[in-house]
Amino acid sequence: MAASPPVVFAVLGETLAERSGVINLSLDGLLLLTAMVAFAAARATTTLLAGFAAAMAVGALVGLVVAVASLTLRQHQVAAGFVLTLLCQNLAYVLGAPVAHLPGPQVAHLPLPLFRNWPVLGPVLFSQDPLVYLSIAATAAAWWYLAKTRPGLVLRGAGERPAAALARGIHVTRVRYLYTLAGGALVGLGGAAFSLAVKPGWSRPYGIEGTGWIVLAIVIFGNWDPLRGAAGAYLFVLLQTLATVLQSLMPRVPTQVFPTLPFPLMILALLLVTVGNSEWVQRGLRRLPAGTRRGVVRVLRALQASPPAALGVPLEQE
Amino acid sequence: MWRISAWAIAAALGAVLAAPAPPAPGAGAGLVFGVVLVGPRNDHGWSEAHFIAGQYAEKKVPGARMVYVDNVNPAAKPGVTVPQIVDDMVSKGARLVLTTSDDFKDGTLEAARMHPQLPIINVSGDHAWKAGRDYKAPPNESNFMGRMEYMKMVAGCAAALTTRTGKLGYLGPLVNDETRRLADSAYLGARYCWATYLRKSPASLRFKVTWIGFWFNIPGQTLDPTKVADDFYNTGFDVVISGIDTTEALVEANKLARAGKRVWAVPYDFKGACREAPAVCLGVPYFNWGPAYVKAITLVRDGAYKQYWDWNGPDWKNINDPDTSAVGFERGPALSAAASARLDGLIRGMGAGSIVLWKGPLRLQDGSLYLRAGQVASDQQVWYMPQLLQGMEGPSK
């Protein structure tokens, strides 16, 4: 639970950006860079808030680069994102070297007085640091925003069928810029949550390398939905924790195999959620007897992830 | 466009090559020695201890100058090998190279064979130990190591005297002779103080080792030490003794202490490690490599260098003397005064020879006999520690 906020924030941020139609592939490096920035800024100013603000600003800035490259300059989103991944990672190491292994401020624990004494659930849910509460609130807010608000509907429209959004007077490019930036800022918040709460401080390697790629997979697994995405994030954190537990349970397996377990499991999950779209499955389904088919189709439908229709597709104006 | 940029890069490279080469550094008087570090030079652990020793030697030996490369590990510097770095250091005028990791064993051997005239020292290795099992170094390669075992015993003792749950966690790096003997030492110290000072049954002390797989965290390749420490603390282990090069256990303990948990940590390697989180630091067993560096440099300077293998112990008169003691224990602010007094007793006893913990009867984890009753372990027996000891939890290999 305590380790989940960074992943949750990053998943939400990427979900927003992708919902508007822009893939920000730079996540893996961006999380590192913003973690470093957050720690350095919080340490320099001795205010946590400055750390969070700086990380969110850097996140938005990288989002801006992705947006400029892909929306204004029409370059391949994946290319730009991939390069930024490496750039951010290396920048984090270079710029972070002076603050590595130094003590710094960190987010204090904040049990909620009213609820913490509930049996079982109390200590798990309500005796956490504020970021945990914030990440839960952010998940709910993101869901609410997408499902219940007018700008949220506009955002979904822009990623789904930009031409139609345009016909309804929506400035699709502006919307995409906005959410790429906002998404980047949320990812930055995730990075800050790493270095100011979950894994206080900075070092090289910092220990979250690879997490960004997982976040990208979780977004797919979550079917671009904040709630399902957050569930995926919790699942991943749980798997990571299991790795340590498994070491004591299965002493014969080399310990280093466990930390990598979540990764193959993630691909399997991806395969499960996307395979239903493929032609041979469709063809195979058609051959099944009607009764079985309906059952299988229902299962596949439930698992199915279908991306925003215009994800990664540049907007062609007439 | 692409062609243009390619040519531009090529041209730029060429232009700089054509520029006059910078003056070769180290071409002056004095003695240049190279230090190859496995981690960052500011890791608050093993590598920083070596880096500081290099600076110490620069001060102590007139004219000595250090060149170093840090982060020599596949995660940070892919494709870089020890022989390459040694070559490079030689080209910079190095007349002695110290490779400061067990991980550099193979590379050092290769480099030593490639540069038969170059004194080269692998810290922590045994290739130059004639009485050892793996003697194969060419005459120019030496080894030295500190007898950290004693300080690990002190660390174990401090942990045992502090724990309120009777559960001690040991955050182990990878599994080999060295790491087994250090974990065993910590256990012996803890058990001794638990039984002798607290008068509790050794069976009631739990001591669990979790190996992460390397000297520090390499994401995806090792267990995350932060998570391992967290797991220890969340399952009732209230003191974690770190055997790895970096300070995750201390940081995590600090984080949890702020959240109201009563937990402590014992970092490793570097004298200043407690500074990162004084409130939960019981103390740190550390290496003081300075004197060993000075010895090596002096030998080379005086032309008296011959292959040697040193296993340097503490200066029992003052284990924290920077000029004489190879290993030490710096007490942390979280250590209680009472426990501190008892540590004094332990240290005095070990120095005087009245307390010998490597002494039988001791059994290994699989139940086989390690030391008969009254038998004191030889250097070989300690160095080539085959297993964890009976009473410890965790894999032995």
Next chain:
Amino acid sequence: MLGASPVEAYRLIVAGALGQPERVAFVLSAWAPLLLAAAGLLVTFAAGLWNIGVEGQVLLGAVFATGALRALGHLLPPPGAVLLAGLAAVLGGSLWALLAGALRAYGNVNEIFGGLGLNFIAGSLTVYLVLGPWARPGIASTSGTLPFAPSLWLPTIPVPPLEVPGEVFLGIAAMGAVSVALRGTYFGLHLAAIGRSLRAAHLRGIPTTREMLRAFAACGGLAGLAGFVLVTGAHSRHQLFPLISGGDGFLAILVVLLAGRSALACILISGAFAAISMGSLQLPLAMQLDSSMGGVIQSLLVLCAILLRGLRARLVSREG
């Protein structure tokens, strides 16, 4: 920004890479795997495929090569064992790539995510082997397997004043072969067609799925060869260890992004990148800069190239 002059840093990097013959030799040995992986990526990029799994394919190549050498090293004369290890590496890399290709072709898993996942799995496999079945006696360390005997190392070939590691020639040959294959063969033509328009290529009667899988296999094979070089190369560590691929695959992606489709540009840029990687090792010493500066420079170069290309296209379309 960093309290250091960029010009000075640049000079240090270049001098650090090329200042002395030994350094040039190291640059050359860093160059070879980069060349091989970039050659492979030229094939997949020609078909418009993002083979981010290249990193794992390099690893699998190293694993297969190590396995072959462990099994055959003392059975066959060294040249034969090394040759077979090379073939095994090609096999390992292509199998791994085919897996990513199959995930994409039959499982609808985007090759980017399939490849990434396979990278991580390849990583775990390597760690498992190094710590488990192939561990050194009595030691469970990720440092690596026992080093191979010098007879199993690739030779250096003297090209005065340098001793050029043999694998460099392998890399350049691979680049040449890929260049010829892409320009001269139906396979290359098919990939070009697929890369430009998958649908049109299909309607033109090109067996698109088969050719895409072949592209994956070819790229994986070359990446596997890069892994082989990392194990047996003249200046390698001559052992298998986790992270042996060391980001060469990702770096090769940057090379190809910068070089476009030109093999010649790939050769030059990968050389420059190898020089930057090696040369930046000098930074911490002289300027207290982290050696990751090299990575910053490399990725910044590519980012600028991408932005400039976009800017240029925009200006041209404005004028037109």
Next chain:
Amino acid sequence: MRVELRDIHKSFGPVRANDGVSLTADAGTIHGILGENGAGKSTLMKVLAGILQPDRGEILLDGAPVRISSPAAAIRLGIGMLQQDPLDFPSLSVLDNFLLGSPGGLVLDRRRARDALRRLGARFAFALDPDARGEDLTVGERQQLEILRLLRLGVRVLILDEPTTAISASQRGQLFAALRAMAADGKVVFFVSHKLEEVQELCDAVTVLRRGRVAGEAAMPAETGRLVQLMFGQEPPRVTRARLPLGPPVLELADVTASDARLTLEHVSLQVRAGEVVGLAGLEGSGQRLFLHACAGLAPVTRGRVRIAGRDLTGRSYAQFLAAGGAYLPAGRLGEGLIPGLTLTEHAALAGRHGTLFVDWRAAARAAARHIGELHIRGTPRTDVQALSGGNQQRALLALLPDHVSVLLMEHPTRGLDLESAEEIWRRLLDRRARGTAIVFSSSDLDELLARSDRILVFSGGRVAGPLDAREATVERLGELIGGKGV
């Protein structure tokens, strides 16, 4: 509101889609815009709806000139357009589709929107389930949704572009009733169609466009013959075709059912013999493409059999269709037929034999040069096909066909080509036919269909009529069938 368009010009490259079009529509009327495909109807309406900017010309609302810079601006002025394929969001619910783009506060007031949807719907007898997803609706329902949405935004001028193409007869009835009700409310309705009888049934006035110009105007009711003459000019002269002896059947469909994401064709049977030309008539998207894809192995055939040149290819791949001597030239000459970015030589190489490893570039260049010479392609072997004009692309596609083709499936062989090029293309095609190739082509040009085909299949909303004997068919009869009468 009175809508006036004055002297609207709009060109796409060399094509003059609108060449000085003017018209006026009064409040409370339904104004028909009639014309063949490609006559410039859609362009004109997109200009009015702010989707396209005219090169020249003026728009006046109630006498005041306005500038309509975007669809949003059009909506603000009270002008809304219903596209042929409604621009809605398949993955969103009906209610969200209804709401998206509407002004209002931060939080969506779904309850009020639901009420509004029901109220408006009830007025026109449109029953829409607010919770259904857009992609589960029929085209007719999607249109109804769009109309309601536009009305809620306060639109006073409603443009409908070929709205009856893909909807059922009962939905059409509903739609027409609703449009009449709107006109009665004082709104202006523009009804774009090329179906005579619909325009006659519904409209108060009509403007006929031909080749980007106003061919004439008429108040309704008007005589059919006059409207046809305005649309098509003179009744086209019949081309006398040589009657060729037909060969054995080369394309046989027996009770074929096939479907893609949008349409299902059911129980289609047809036999085409070597040397025969079969035309496929119908509005875009009525099933012609699906039919061709089913023949070529590009769309799954769920029932029935498909035989090409005597081989049963049911359920077989496109590659096997090609191997059986089939060929398919899709509508998208670039991006479907030709590969953008590759040169003519490279295309020639692709079309050549694939048995060898290496490409014989010299032979390919020679072949490309030969194609260029024989078919008068304006370009060199090293020209990127992207740089070719439409006619040259089509010629290149023909040139790249293998020597022996048993069945040639083609979409819109002459669309967008000038007369001369079109003539040239057909000369080539008829050459092939004379050598025993069966040709099946779709076209939206009724003249072309009548002039070139032996038999004609007519598609309407996924249903197939015919085949008709082309010698006995007339433009009127085809028009009726295309419009859905008598199918």
